[in-house]
Amino acid sequence: MARMIRLFVLGLAWLLAMPAHAEGMVHILLGDPGPAYQEAAEAFRAGLGGRRPLRVWNPAELNAAQLQVLSRGGDLLVPVGLKTARMLAEQHGGRAPVLTLLLPRAAAEQLPWPASLPRNRVSHVYIDQPAARTLGLLDMAFPNLRRIGLVVSDENQSQVRQLLQEALRRKQELVVETIDSADGLAPALRRLLPTVDALLLVPDSLAINSGNAQNVLLTTYRYRVPVMGFSQGLSKAGAIASVYSSPAQIGRQGAQMAVRWLHDEGELPPAQSAGEFSLAFNARVGRSMGLAMPDEADIRRKLGARDE
């Protein structure tokens, strides 16, 4: 009898320990071998904490046939990076839910998911930062930079709307130059820089990207206009401050979303930026421009940023 009771209790404990959504596993799809992708995948794995079987697919293992097979099942697929996400979107043939990591919002919105895949089965942890966070950093760290310039192309219109609303709320003035070709960048900067206190960089395939960031920084410095960047690299290169989420922070956010979804067994949480973020300052450039650099620890504390 005692043995029966022990078996019953153990069985009950096992049942209680089981997640509500008992089926399937999580597949992290690493189409790129770079350390940033590994970092995001590792953080995702750690965040999941063994709640679900997890497999990491390496670039060599991922091919069109494999992706088609995976997408027909019910497992959660987590492509890391745009290249892998696009490959999956092109090969997706079933109803497997997808949570992408590290994608720029503008690029994520362009992915060619099949019509048969319900949109609530696709979500993202963007690499971009929300408008409130970006403008909040400017507002808090450099309160006298009120007139802020922005150069974007049409792909960033939704982001611009959010920034305009946020700027209005914070009584900042956002001056937007929209360009329709890469050639339009130099004249746009020439028009904008003499009239603004700071330039906000928003990643944009035509306006600001890793290919032209160096030249944009040189130009802004000639005008002595401080730049607010969107990556650690930009702050190192010359932007006075940047707010960004590291791959690990994005991986952890992805894991939290996956855990929530596994519990609820419903729709994937909506696409979002990572809740965790970091700040990078370039005090040397700021001081050279005559700016009073803020107390970085104080700003981090006020904005709730993590030290990386």
Place this chain on the structure above:
Amino acid sequence: MVIRKLAVLYLAGLISVRAGAGELSEADFLADLPVVLTASRLVQPLADAPNAVTIIDRKLIEASGYHTLTDLFRLVPGMFVGQKTGWFHNVSHGFVDEYPHRMQVMVDGRSIYLPSIGGARWDTLPLAVDDIERIEVTRGPNAASYGANAFTGTIHIITRDPADVAGRLLRIVGGDQRHGEGWFRWAGGDERLRQRVTLGLRQDGGFVHQNDDEFSRIFSYRGDLALGRGGGLSLQAGLLTGTRSNGKASNPTDQPHDQLVDSRFFQVDYRHEAEPGRMLLAKLYYNGLDTREDVPTLLAPGAYFDVDLLSERWHGEVQYDLELGQDLRASLGGYLRRDGVRSQTYFNSSDKLTAGSAGAFAHLEWRLAPAWLINAGVFLEDYELVDGVHLSPRMTLHWQPSTRHAWRLGVSQAYRNPVLFETSGYYQLTLLDSAGTPLFAARPFYISSGNLEPERMLSQEIGYLGQWPELGLGLDLRLFRERVSQVVDVVCPSGVSADCKPGGNPLYLARDWDNGGSTRQWGLEFQLKAQPRAATQVWVNYAFLHIDSHFGERRYSPPQQAGLHVQQRLPGEIELMLSHYWVSAFEPIGQGPLPAFRRLDLSLSRHFRWFGRNVRLGLTGQNLGGNYVEFSDEVPDNLYDRRWYLHAQMDF
């Protein structure tokens, strides 16, 4: 550059995008970019600079509405700006002189100081105000950075990169006193070669009661060539020719006539940054100003005086900047220079007189601790026309308890080398007949015995820079004490009265110069900047100077100067700027007493798009109050009246 700022031209940077801009990806966020704004590219933060520095940037230049370069210096605390004639401008920081000998003036690191008579002939610069990126004005001695003559201050004008002005610009200005300007600029190029060409015409009627018209034709060129990894070459050249009306119908020995002006320069800059923190800069330039002036007289039919004057400067220099770790930066270099002058009237010789000089400098910027910084610099110079080698050292200690407050304690010694007219002058007017044959030689007015030493200044100063960004406030304060010895002063032969006329004899004796003078002065300068609202900026400038002079000039600089400037951005892309100046009474060197004066200037401009072109229209009012006496006590000749100007410019 740090410590010593040569014009660091951005020879390797141009807006360009990666070929066929591709899709955005996470790589744009994760890319490990190289350090673009390296320490050697950055200008030294004001808080780390060993001097008080005022920056007049592009935005302020445009907001001010000033079309005359010298007017911009009204925005600098303690800077006196005046005009002796419509075309003869004067800018002095202390020691207000007709030919300000004691300030160094540079354009892109090229000294435009006149080796013949000193100062800068501002009206002869082949430079458009529209081609200026910013102006850095150092208030106080700076000889440790720029050598002798950076004695009471330094003006450094930095011109615009062709990439920043790409396209075509047309600008016209018109206004009172027959003022008219027309400018055309083209700039463009590719990543390898960027070029800018500016052409201009300028005319002005000067003062109402003076024969002081100006007419100038101006050409300037700048080409920046990228030479690959971290290297670049910049070539500049300029030419200004024109006429300056001079003389007076009522003066029998100086009848109305034109001075013909021919000013030209070329400049080559080489820059190489082999690796971050190691930068080599080399510079070679030539400046030449040739003024030709036949002064008609009523002394004999067709008789005239020839007062031609040629001033030239050849200069080559090399500078090496290096970072010796995170907290130590150094700059080393040297120069060779040859000055040349030619004038029968000023130097009693038809040959060119030359004077060579050589110098070496070293600077160190050492951050002892996060809040403590030391700037140490020395300039060693050997000038052919004075005995010995002279050393201009400077040491400043900076305490920066927070990012908002910075204190500076500095001590320096500076020299001012006498100009060629002081060391070798022999000013004698010779009356020539219409064929150029000498008729009569007047008594020489100046004969230099040539026994001059450089003037020497010992300076101590305390500086403070404070920022309160949440209140939109910034303060720059300088408190200083200066002792100048061996002041070069005009003297009469010994035992002769102050007017050099012995025993009431109407015939004067020639004046000479000696080093017998000295002076002590102390004062304070401040500039308070406030931005109470995003669209409003206010500057309050004030300068006080106490002079205890022991040479012929007792009140050579205004004891007080104040300025209030308000800039307001109005709806509809309209900019308004109001500037009010007040200068207390004083006596410029060699001039009569000048009463205190006020001046109110206004600038209103609107920017808009017209058929896809950027257009800017402006209205500028100068001296909106009553007339005042400008620079010289000659009334009514130097009465400055109210003037209005209209500006229009268009990119196309």
